[in-house]
Amino acid sequence: MSGLENGDLALASMMNASDPGPAAEPYAILRQEVELDINFREKSVSGICTFKIYPLIPDLEELVLDTRQCEIDLKNITVDGYKTHAEAHDPYDRMEPPTNAQIGATQHHIMKKWMAPLLPEARRQLPVVERAEQLNISVPADGSLRIRLRPDALIRDAEPKRILKLRTAKSVSDNATGFSDAIEEITVVVPFKSTSIRDGLHFVGVEEGDLRYPHVYTRHSLEPGMASCIFPCLDDPGSRHSWTIKITCPRTLGDAFAQPLVTQSSLSTLLEGSRKRKASDISTHNPGSSFTEEDKLREITVVCSGNLAGEQMHPKDERKKTMIFECVNTAARHIGFAVGPFEHVDLGAEFRTEEADEKLGANAARIHGYCLPGRVEEVRWTCQVVVAAADFFAPEFGRYPYDAYKICFVEDLVHDTAVANSLSLCSTRLLYPETIIDTEVEVSRKLIHALASQYVGVHIVPNERSDTWLIIGLQWFMTDLFMKTLCGNNWYRFHIKSLSDKLVEADVRRPSLHALGDYLHLGDFELEFMALKAPLVLYILDQRMSKIPGSTGVVRVLSQMVSAANISNTDPKATTLSFQDFRRWCEKRSQYVPDELWDQYVFAAGCPKLDIHQKFNKKNLNVDIQILQCQGPVKKSISKDEFWRELQEEIHNVYAGDVPKLFTGPFTVRIHEADGTPYEHYQLITEKDKGGTNLQIAYNTKYKRLKRTKKAMAAAANSNSDKHEIQEDDVVYFNMLGDVLTSQKDMEDWGLQDWAPEVQTKMDQESYEWIRLDANMEWLCFMKTDMQEYMYLAQLQQDRDVVAHQDAMLAFKREKRHPVHSTVETRTVMDKRYYHGVRVMAVEDLAKQAHPDLNYIGMVHLILCFRKFFCKKVPIPGKKDAYNYPIAPNDFTDKGQYAIQCAIPAVLARTTDLQEKGRCSKRARQFIMEMLMFNDNSENEFSDQFYIAKLLDALTTSLIPQKKITEGYLIRNLDPFDDDDAEFKSFIEKTIEEIDKFRRMDEWTLTYQNIWTTTALHCKMRLMKARVIPESALDFVQYLQDDNIDLVRIKAFECLVELGMISKPPILKLLLSYMSTDSSPFVRDRLFKVFCQGIAAIAFGENKASTQELEALDDGGLVIDQGDAEIQQRKLDAVRREDIAHALTALKEELKGNREMQISIWKAFNSPVIGLQEKRQLLELCSAMFESEDSLLVTMRYPIVWKATREPTIVATAPLPALGTPPKKRCVIKFKSEYRTFPKSRDVAAIEAPQPPAPLPAPAPSTTSSFSAARVEIKPPEKKTIVKLQSRPSYIAKPRESPAPEAAPPVRKESIAVTVPPRPSTTAGPRTPLPTSVPSAPAPNPPVAQPVIKTAVPKAASPPPPVPAPKPQQSSDVPAPKPSTVVLNKPKIVKPVIKRKSDESLEGASPKKIIKTNNDPFRSDPSRNSSFKSDSARGEFFKKETLLRTEAAPKSNFSRDSAPQAPSSRISTFSVRSNANGRPSKVVTVPFRKWTKLSARAQRNIDYEQSQREKQMLAASASGISGRDLATPVHKRSSAAVGFSSGSAPSSPKSRMQSPAGNGYGSSSSYAEKEQRSKDRDKFRERMDRDNDRERERERPREKERDKEKYRERDRDSDRERPREKERERDKDKYRERDRDSDRERDRPRDKYREKADRGDSDRAASRTDSDRERNRDRERERERSDRDRERTDRERERMRDKYRDRADRDSDRESGSSYKDRDREPRDRDRDRDRDRDRDRSSGSSLLIKKDRKPLPGLGDREKERRPLPSGLPSEKAPHPLKESHSPLNPTPAAATTNGGGDPKKKIIKLKLKSSGSGLGGDSGSGTTSSSTPR
Secondary structure: OOOOOOHHHHHHHHHOOOOOOOOOEOEEEEEEEEEEEEEOOOOEEEEEEEEEEEEOOOOOOEEEEEOOOOEEOHHHOEEOOEEEOEEEOOHHHHHOOOOOEEOOHHHHHHHHHHOHHHOHHHOOOOOHHHHHHHOOOEOOOOOOEEEEOOHHHEEOOOOOOOOOOOOOOOOOOOOOOOOOOOOOOEEEEEEEEEOOOOOOEEEEOOOOOOOOOOEEEEOOOOOOOOHHHOOOEOOOOOOOEEEEEEEEEEOEHHHHOOOOOHHHHHHHHHHHOOOOOOHHHOOOOOHHHHOOHHHHOOEOEEEEOOEEEEEEEOOOOOOEEEEEEEEEEEOHHHOOEEEEOOEEEEHHHHHOOHHHHHHHHHHOOEEEEEEOOOOHHHHHHHHHHHHHHHHHHHHHHOOOOOOEEEEEEEOOOOOOEEEEOOEEEEEHHHOOOOOOOOOHHHHHHHHHHHHHHHHEOOOEEEOOHHHHHHHHHHHHHHHHHHHHHHHOHHHHHHHHHHHHHHHHHHOOOOOOHHHHHHHHHHOHHHHHHHHHHHHHHHHHHHHHHHHOOOOOOHHHHHHHHHHHHHHOOOOOOOOEEOHHHHHHHHHHHOOOOOHHHHHHHHOOOOOOEEEEEEEEEOOOOEEEEEEEEOOOOOOOOOOHHHHHHHHHHHHOOOOOOOOOOOOOEEEEEEEEEOOOOEEEEEEEEOOOOOOOEEEEEEOOOOOOOOOOOHHHHHHHHHOOOOHHHOOOOOOOOOOOOOOOOOOHHHHHHHOOOOOOHHHHHHHHHOOEEEEEEOOOOOOOOEEEEOOOHHHHHHHHHHOOOHHHHHHHHHHHHHOOOOHHHHHHHHHHHHOOOOOHHHHHHHHHHHHHHOOHHHOOHHHHHHHHHHHHHHEOOEEOOOOOOOEEOOEOOOOOOOHHHHHHHHHHHHHHOOOEEHHHOOEEOHHHHHHHHHHHHOOOOOOOOOOOHHHHHHHHHHHHHHHOOOOOOOOOOHHHHOOOOOHHHHHHHHHHHHHHHHHHHHHHHHHHOOOHHHHHHHHHHHHHHHHHHOOOOOOOOHHHHOOOOOOOOHHHHHHHHHHHHHOOHHHOHHHHHHHHHHHHHOOOHHHHHHHHHHHHHHHHHHHHOOOOOOOOOOOOOEEOOEEOOOHHHHHHHHHHHHHHHHOHHHHHHHHHHHOOOOHHHHHHHHHHHOOOOOOHHHHHHHHHHHHHHOOOOOEEEEEOOOOEEEEEEEOOEEEEOOOOOOOOOOOOOEOOEEEEEEEOOOOOOOOOOOOOOOOOOOOOOOOOOOOOOHHHHOOEEEEOOOOOOOOOOOOOOOOOOOOOOOOOOOOOOOOOOOOOOEOOOOOOOOOOOOOOOOOOOOOOOOOOOOOOEOOEEEEEOOOOOOOOOOOOOOOOOOOOOOOOOOOEOOOOOOOOOOOOOOOOHHHHHHOOOOOOOOEEEOOOOOOOOHHHOOOOOOOHHHHHHHHHHHHHHHHHOHHHOOOHHHOOOOOOOOOOEEEEEEOOOOOEEEEEEEOHHHHHHOOHHHHHHHHHHHHHHHHHHHHHHHHOOOHHHOOOOHHHOOOOOOOEOOOOOEOOHHHHOOOOOOOOOOOOOOHHHHHHHHHHHHHHHHHHHHHHHHHHHHHHHHHHHHHHHHHHHHHHHHHHHHHHHHHHHHHHHHHHHHHHHHHHHHHHHHHHHHHHHHHHHHHHHHHHHHHHHHHHHHHHHHHHHHHHHHHHHHHHHHHHHHHHHHHHHHHHHHOOOOOHHHHHHHHHHHHHHHHHHHHHHHHHOOEEEEEEEOOOOOOOHHHHHHOOOOOOOOOOOOOOOOOOHHHEOOEOOOOOOOEOOOOOEOEEEEEEEOOOOOOOOOOOOOOOOOEOOOOO
C-alpha cells in the first residue's frame, strides 16, 4: 500500500515538519549517458541512464540521485554489472492530497505544508567555486533515488564474479583530496519510464483536435527540479560534467503514429501480465489520420544540446532512428532538446559574407535555424540579425564557447526564449514576415539576448544565487551594445534614459539586487525587475570606469572573463562568476574603486531623487549649484498588474531594501556659457554633504554674450542662401534644431507664438545658455531643476545629445500648458532631424495644449502636422487659395515618420471639447474616421495591419467621455432630438460597424497573430466598461473555442474578466476549467495572470460601485446627506490600493462564504494537467482569498478484527475396530472477520465462568459402517478461570467549558455510515465522555458509528483539561474495597503498554495504571535504593515526604500491611488494591532492572529538564538568591494523575514521562498534599513578583544614568571616528600599493623567464635558488599556519576539559557512587551533547553532512588505539592537524567499532564547514576542521 493510499501515514506526515532536503553527498559524476526513446502516440519517454561515479571516500555506501514523475525499474538497476538494492519514491506524489482527508480551498495551509518539500524555499545553496576547491561534492535536489553501492547489497548469480572494491586512502601529498587517482570508477545503470508527464517535457500536436505538427521539447527553469522530471540525474546547478545523449525517435511522421506491430503488441501484453485495461487506456484518437501523404513522409529531426556525433538506424525497428550528441561541462538543467519534423536553415552560410568569414576565421560560429514546416522564410527574415550579433561578439568579447549555435522555434513555449547548452528554444510568436516592421526591434533584442546567454549564463554560471544579478546584467549589457551598432547611438542613449526613468518609478519598496537572487522562483516579475536594473548598474559602472585616464570599461573585463573561460572550459573557477571576482577585476582594470556604487545600487535599494537649484553669482563670477537629496517614503498605488507580485512578496516575507539617505559618487556639470562653448566640470558628492551639496563652479566667458536677435533670425529665414554655408566666424547665426516654421507667413498660418518681450529681455540678461547636469548619465536618478523654460528650449534646439532633448521634453511635460510650448513642440515634430522618440514625446504633450484657454491650439497643430506629412494638397476647383487634403497612400519606408503617423491619431483622440459635454471634438473624431476609411496601402511594401489596429483603438478612445457614466448607457441616454447627441449616436454606431467589419475581415483574411480580432475585442471591452454600449458577454464567449488561436482566446477571457464577469459562476467555472485543463502551458500561464487581475479588481473594489451617488431623501423637508459615508468609502478604497494587507483583508471579506469560488478553484487545483509551479501559485492565491480553517474531515478505515469460536470436542469412548487405534480428540476452530466500529472497551466486567454449550445429539447408528460399533461421547469444553480486573481512572476530570458554538461549517461530502447495534452498558459505572473540540448535541439511542472523524489540524490530539479534584473524603465515607490477589502458576512479566497514535484521543477517558517498583523509596528501604542521590538536601526531602505519607495513610483507609510483599527481584507480580483516592487500582511490582529499558527519549527529556534546573540553581546562586526560594526541582516534583501535570492545563506526552522516579507514572501522594504544595507555590510566585517589581523600581534611576552614559560614550566614539577617515584613506593607498606589488610579483616569473632566455644556461642555478627560496617561504607559511591550528586546537581541548570537569564536579556533588542510572546516563549525556553541538554548528555555518561508518579503515589499527577517547568523555590528548591523513574530512578519526544488537555498524555524522575565504578544508580560517561526535 502506497503512502497516499495509507491515509493515516499520509495524514501524519502532513502534520509533521517538512524535511529540508538531502545533504551533500561525497561523490562526483564524471559522465552521464542518457538513452531516450520518444513515443508520440502514448506521450511517454523511456530509457536508460548510465552514470560514471567517482567516490570521494573509499567506503561510499549509497548513491543519491534525483528523479521525479519517473517509474524506476528497481529490479534492474546495476552497479558495475551487478544488480543491487535501491529505494525510490516520487516527490510528485505530494502534489496530490491524501485520499483519506477531504481537503478544500480553506485548508490551503495544510496542503502547502504537505507540499513543502517540493517548494523552492527548501533548496540549499552552496557556492560552486568553494565546493570545487575543497571537495567536488554533489547536492541533490530531492534525493528520491538511493542506490546501494556496498558489496553486501549486491545480488550476485551462482557463478562468482568480480567484487566491487575501492582502494584505501593514501597520504595527503598524493593530491588535494587526500586520495590517489587510482580509485576505481563506479558504473551505475538506471532504467526508467515516464508516462504521466506534468513538467519537464511538453508534447504538441498529439491531442485530439490539435492540427499542429507534432513535436516535443524540454521545459526549463531557474530552480532545480525540472531536469529530473525528464530523466534521473543529479539536478544540481553546481554539478557540471560531460554528457552523451542518445535519442531514439520515429523516422517520419507516419511512423510516429503508425499502429504497433503484432509482435510488439503481444510482447507488451505479456509484460503487462493480467492487468485489466481501463477505459482511459483505450484511445480512439489517432493524430496521424489527419496528415496528408506528404506530411507522413516528413522526416523527424532531433535538435539537442552539444555536437552531433552520429546518426544510425534502430537495430530492432526500422521505423526508428537514433541520433547521438556529445557535450562537456554542462549542468543537468542546461540539457535541452526538441524532436519534431523541423526544417533546417543554415543561417551562417546565407547571411555571412566571405569577407567576414575570412576575417573571423576560427572564431566564426556556425548558426543553424530550425522551424516547423512552412515557416522557413520567417526564420530567415527574423534571425538574420543573429548572425550579425555573433560576428560582433566574437572580436569584441571572445570566441563563441561552443562549436555551433542552434535556434529552434516551437509552439506553446511559456517564455519567449529558453536557453540550453548551444541551443535556444524560441517561441513561434517571435517569428514575423518581412512586411511587419512593428515588432522587429523588440524581437531582435530578445533573440540577441538568447545568444548572449550562451556566453554568460550557460558557459559562465553564477557562483551563488545572490550573484545572479551579475549574470543577467552582463547578458543585457552585451545585447544593448550590439543593438547600439544596429539601431544607432541615438537609439542606445534614448533607450538607456527611458529605462532609467522606468527604474525610478519601479524601484519603490523593492529588495536590493543582491537579495533579489533568492526570490527569483516567486515569479517572472522578479526576473523582469532584475533585467531592468542590473544592466543599468553596469552601464553607469562602465561610464565611471571609462572616464578615468588609462583605464578600460566593463567591455574589457567581460572580454577577459570569456577568454579565460574558453581556455579553461572545465575549470570551475574560470567558468563561474562571483561578485567578489568581478569586483576585483574591475578594480584591477581601472584606478576607480566603486565601493559606493556597490553599496548604493547593489546592496541597497531605491534611486536618488535630486532637487537642484542654480544661480549665477555676479560678484564672484561663479555658478552656484545646490543639490538636495530626498529619498523619503513614497506612497505608491498598487495596480492590478502588480497585485500578484505584492501578494507573493507579502507571503514570502520579501522585505524592501534599505534606501541610502545620501547617494555619493562623481557628478558631471556641463555649463553652456554665453559664447556657446560647453565647459565640463567633474564634481564629487561625498558623505560629508549630508545637509546638501553646494558646488561653486568658475565662470569662463569674459565678454558680452552673443545671441541671435529676433530680427536676425527672421532675415536668415527669409534669405535664399543655404544655412549650411555659414562660416565659423559668423557666430551670430547658429545651426539650431527646430528652426522650421520660422517665417512670418508660417507663424500666421500655423498660429505659432514667440516669447513675450519681457521674457525676451530676461533671456538677454542671462549669463549662460543652459546647464547640463549628469551629462554622462552616471546616476540612475530623478532630477528636478529650477531652470527657466527658455533654457530648456535652448537645450532642446542647440544641444546635439538625444538625452538632452529627452530631458527638455520631460521638463515641458511637467510644466503647465502654454501657447509657446505648443509652438516649440510643433516645430520639434516638424523637424525630421530630431530622433523619432523625441518627436513622439512632443506629439503626446500636444494633447495638453488642446484646452479652451488656448483656443484648442494643440488639436489644430496635430491636424496640421498630419496634413503636412501624410496628406496631399489638392486645390479646390473654382476657389482661390482653397485646398483639399485627402489622405495620401501609405509609405512606411521611413520608420521615424511611421512612428509619428501612428502616434498622432492616438493623441488626437484624447483631446476633449468642453462645449461638447467633455467628449472628443467632432472635428477630431471625423478626422480619425477619415484616416481609417481612406487608408490606402496598395503602394506600400510593408503591412498596415498594426496601423489599422491603432486607428481602431483611437476611434474607441474618442467615444469615451471624460466624465464617468454611472447610470444607464451612453448610447441610450443620448437625446435623439438634440443635434449634437444625434450626431454622436450615429458616430458611435458607425464606429462599431467599422470595428465589426475589420473583425469579420480577419476571419477570411488572416492577419499577423489575428491582430484585428484581438483589437476589436479590446475596443468593445473598453466601450462596455465605460458604459457607452450595453454589456454583451456573448461577443467574447464565442471566441473561446479550442480551434481559435491562443492569443484570441486569452484576449476574450481578459475582456470578460475586465468587465467583472468573474463574479458570475458560469464565467468563473469556465475560466478555471480552461486555466487547469488546457494542454498549452502558455495559455494556462496567461489565463492565471488574467485570473489574478480579476481577483485584484475584487480586492480593490472595482467590481462594485465604489463611488455611489448621494442619496437624498426628501421627507417633509428633512434631507439626509450621506457625504461622510462616501468620504469613508473613498478613504477605504485609497487604503486598499496603497497597502496589500488592507487589500487582502477586503478581499477575504468580499469572498467570505462564496462556496462556488472555493469549489471551482479547488477543482482546478486537483487537475492532473497542471504542474508544480501552477499548483503552488493556486495554493498561495487561495491563502489570499479565503481564511484558513483548522478543521479537517478525515475518513478512516474501520479496523478488521477476527473472532475465533471452538466447536465442542468429540471423544470416542471405545476403540474403533476398523482403524485399529483409538480415535484422538478433534478440535475445530472457526475464524470470522468483522469490522470494529467502537474503540476497545476498557470497562471491567466481573469474573464469570462461561456457560457450557449444549451437548450435541449422538449420530444415528448405521449398519453399513464399522464406526457405528463405537460409542461416541460428546464432551463439553473444559472450564477456564478468566480473571478480569476492575479499575477506574484515578483522576476525575470534567470537560473544559467550551466557548459559544460557531457557525456550522460548509457541507462536505458525507461518508457511508454503518449502523451497529447499541453498545451494552457495563456495571463499572458511567464513563467520562470523549472530549470533542466542538460541542454537539447528545447522540441518539441507538448510536450510529461514523467512519469519519473531525479533528483539529495541525494541533495534536490532547486529553481533556484537568479541573480541581473534589476534596478528599474521610475514611468513614468511603468503604475500603477488599483487596483480591490472584496467584498465578507462572509469574508473567508485565510489559509497558505501547500506545498507538489512534489511542491518543482516548487518553483523557482511559483508566490509568499505577505501577510501583520494589525499590520505591516510600515503600522500601531508601538506603537500599542506589538510584537516588545521597546528599543531605535530598535526604531531608525523603524524611519529610516519608513523614507526610505516614500521616496521610490512615485517612485514606490504606495501610502498608494491606499491600502484598514484594517478590524477588527476578519475578514481577501484580495485585488489586485501593489507591490514594479510594479507587481500586492495579499495582504491578516489576523488577528494578526492567526499568532500565525505559525509552531513550524519556530519559533524554528527564535529563534535559534536570540540567536546565541545575543551570537555574547556578544562576540563582550567582545572583544571591537562595536555592529554597526557587520552585521545586524536577527530581523532587510531584505530579498529578497520569497524563496530567500539577497545574490546570493538560500535559504533553513529553511531560508525562517526567515523574519523580523516572518511570513515567505519577506518585501516590494524597490530594491534600498536592493542594497545599500548589498554594505554597502560588504564594511564593506572588512574593517573587512583588520583589521583582520593587527591584525594578529601584533600578530605574540607575538605568537612566546608564543610558545617559551610553549616549555620552557614543558621542565620544563619533568624535574618535572622525580621525579614522584619514586612516582609511591611507589604508586604501596601502591596498593599492599592495595590488601593484602583487602585479609585479605576478609578472616576476615572466621577467625571470625572459632574463633566463637571454642569459642562457649560466643563470639556471640562480633561478633554482629563487625557486628554493620560494619553497622555503611556503614552508614557513605552512608551519606558521600549523602552529596557529595547533594553538586553536589546544584552546578548544582545554575548553572541553573544563566543561567536562565542571560536569563531573556537579555529578560528584549529587551522587556518592555509581548506579545503573549513572552507567546508562553516560552515553545518554554524550548523545545529548553531541546533538547540542551539532545544532550549534549547524546554526553557525553551512554544514555538509556526510554519512560514514564508524568502522576503522584498513591499516589504521595502531593509530586507532592511540586515539581512543578518554574514559570521562574528554577529547583526545593530542589533536592531529586538520590536514593530516587520520583527521581529514574524508578520513575522520576512527573510533572503536561499536555495533548494535545485530552487529550493524553505527552511523557517524561528519560536518564540513564551507567558507568562502578558505582555499581548502585546512585553511587558516578553520573552515576545514572536522567536528565528530564523541563515541559511545
